[in-house]
Amino acid sequence: MILRHYILTLCLSLLLPLSSGVLAETDSTYKLASGDVISISVFGEPDLSFAEVRLNDAGIFSYPFLGDVRAGGKMASEIERTLTERLKGSYLIDPRVSVSILKYREFFISGEVKTPGGYAFQPGLTLRRAVALAGGLTERASENRITIIRDQDPERRPEPATLDTLVMPGDTITIDQGFF
Template sequence: MSHNARRAIGTSIWLAAAFSIAGCASTPEPKIGRAASQPVAELGQANFSVTRPTTYALRPSDQISVVVFREPELSLEEVRIGVEGNVSLPMIGSIPAAGMTAKQLEQDVTRRMAAAGLKNPIVSVNIAEYASHLVTVEGAVDKPGVYAFQPGARLSTAVALASGLKRTTKESQMAVFRETPEGIMIAKFDYAQIQQGTMLDPVLEPGDRVVMGTDGLSQFWEDLLKALPAFGVFAVAGIQ
């Protein structure tokens, strides 16, 4: 048996043992009962909550529809709220919209149209697209990118949107960057604990950035496997 063949066999056995050990890892058992809901202050989680908002305040980039009953020329099926927070409507021009609920904007548009001379206006405002709700997911996930999400979605949703974790992910190294009035704050989470229910799974905020860390040892295995074909380790056809 040649030296290269013996090396190939030895490396194959070594890799098989390594993957056998790696295969022992499994998803942690969930905790039965009430899941954790309190932020861990020392991990920077003070600005995070599991409570979903009961009302929705319009934001820049959100898309709404404004329908004026029996007034098609005054109605808009789709109109986007501008970066300054205003929306431009027929008859009344540019008016503030960000920060209001759809109902509040509906009442404001009704009042303004009546003041502009429209008799007994009946206005309906609905949210067509929550376009302001974007989360960036980076690091050791299968498909990093920027994803749209629905209001009330949780941190675990961001991972699912990115098609889950890579096998090189270090689940305890999960960082979330969030913009606050005091500046961008960074909080640390443990994804395995979130799955288990022993750490809160907070509600996402528009603009959140989620970064999943990489396990150095697992990264070593990944880099090694990429290099194997170059060294011909699996070229064992010539074994004698």
């Protein structure tokens, strides 16, 4: 039994750096913001690992010993590095930190859809699929008069979009009426 536990621990310690690299690569361009839910794992330290951490309105979360950690506008890999650097030395000798995104913030769709509102983002989501989540287009909807406001755009400018446009977390989509 002890040998089995030792082998499992050894395998996990070898795989953890690989898995964190894969996660960081997958989410390499995604910037965290308020409403995102992340998971933090510190190998061998259950008291410093958290299955679910939601970023507050300011994009911050609280972490033991370190206090508030600003995650808004940063990628998961940057949070991994920040936690590793801040834990190293004072608290741990060689911390192995993994951060992954569990739930993305919602996107919003309004206008000529059957059920306007906020919906859970899924990677690879197109506007066509977003419309399907919102119950489909109404009879008066125009497929040519669609705008999207990107959450990342500080000026919040509406951009023209098509049903093949990729949707990002926090985006606001408006589907206007068509003129007959």
